[in-house]
Amino acid sequence: MTTLEVRDLVKEFTLRSGLRRSTLRAVHKVTFTLVPGRTVAVVGASGSGKSTVARMIARLEKPTSGTITALGPDGEPVRDRAYRDHVQMVFQDPFASLNPFHSIEHHLARPLLLHGRAEGREEVREQAAQLLERVNLPTALMDRRPHELSGGQRQRVAIARALAPGAQVIVADEPVSMLDVSSRLGVLNLLARLQQEDRLAVLYITHDLATARHFSDDILVMNRGRIVERGPADAVILDPHHPYTRTLAAAAPNPELRGRLRSAEPEPKAATDRDHLTYDHDAGRWIDIDADQPAAA
Template identity: 65%
Template sequence: MSTLEFHNVVKEYRLRGGWHGRTLKAVKDVSFAIESGKTVALVGQSGSGKSTIAKLLMQLERPTSGQILFDGVPVQNRGAGLRQYRRDVQMVFQDPFASLNPFHTVGHHLARPLKLHGKAKTAEETDVAVAELLTRVRLDPEMAAKHPHEMSGGQRQRVAIARALAPQPRILVADEPVSMLDVSIRLGVLNLLADLQRAENLGVLYITHDLATARHFSDEILVMYQGEIVEAGPSDEVILNPQHPYTQLLAEAAPNPEKRLAL
């Protein structure tokens, strides 16, 4: 059982230009928690600060103020503490065309985290572990020898998921994992994520702008608007009974096949 908590996290970016250094508040006083075995969806439009939250969570950015706690302990952002944290918290990036290095094979992408986190030592162990990871994301183990440009978007995103699973994390952040994929294969990737979440008892932060999949795949929804979480609660409640005007607007905008148009 692991929990990851954000306590009053603020992230400001200093903007260049002009006489006065202006600041942009990307994330304003955000608090939430992710638990093993549960999926939390973070919903909001572009520019609302969703991806900044992902970066803060992955320690790619440092918060201006506030605390990030893992199992009740503040996350260290260097040294062995960070290494341990990286083993426990992993991320799937948005764009599978950018998140895999075009120079390296799929095998390299999967072998590195395995070796870094001591999951495989010898070459044979690594090969076996890589094949096993590929099978888990329902790819042919033969694909280890391929380069990213030889694969489709869906296959690449599966590789990215496999890479995130390699250190056997407790918490997985999925930053719009299907927004760059073809509509026809989105459901396959999302179902895969959901299956893995159940099998591994992962805590998942599913970042998206799609209310329908957020409701379907997550237990809890956080609605983000201009850097703030404006509404949070169990999925059905947030969607069916939205309190904040922005959530109401979002729910209205989502296509509803049951509602008949008054023509």
């Protein structure tokens, strides 16, 4: 069982226009912990920094500051070389995340070989077949190429690839946003089932509040690089405190309001002085992450 601790994660990108340079802070002091058997959802608009968090956890980007530590079953930090045995990622676009040149078997065999899960052709094929079965795909797909599969099937292959090294922490970066509505639920249920079977720690990145509420235990709401609200899923969705979360919640279609005038809905509050604060539902108060002390409520 692996726990992932993320502390004060900051990512800055350098922007160059001509000779001028400026820095863009994409992620500002993000802190959370992924625990085995629990799903944490990160919700936010495009550009809020949630994918950057995912890429940093997958070690595709280097954090500007802050730490990401994977703690093994013994509670000791995982060493650098073993990090990828523990933490894997599922990408957003299943049409881009599988190499069109290679067969499905290649995509599963490489991580199996790299992480020493299997040796020799026979064993690799056997294990790859098992992985396909775990994600509800027929083993006959093994010799197919990605373009012969549907979006949902490809995303299942991508999930199988993430499981191949025996990862205990899965970062799913909007795993269903590129899929047909009809196959979304199947992929999400698959993730939920695998998580229960293996007691995985899952970071579920999405902009869909409804699936975040259904499939996750905790929700972090991100806006402009900051976590603006955090807490148990139901509390965040049903009792939003931060103005941004309220806007998000209000943007979700509400069947009960059907037919009424839009202006009848309560207008979400305009930006306030609380924009830079974080509301923590567990603590029940506002927190100023820059000041390291509780803010006045």
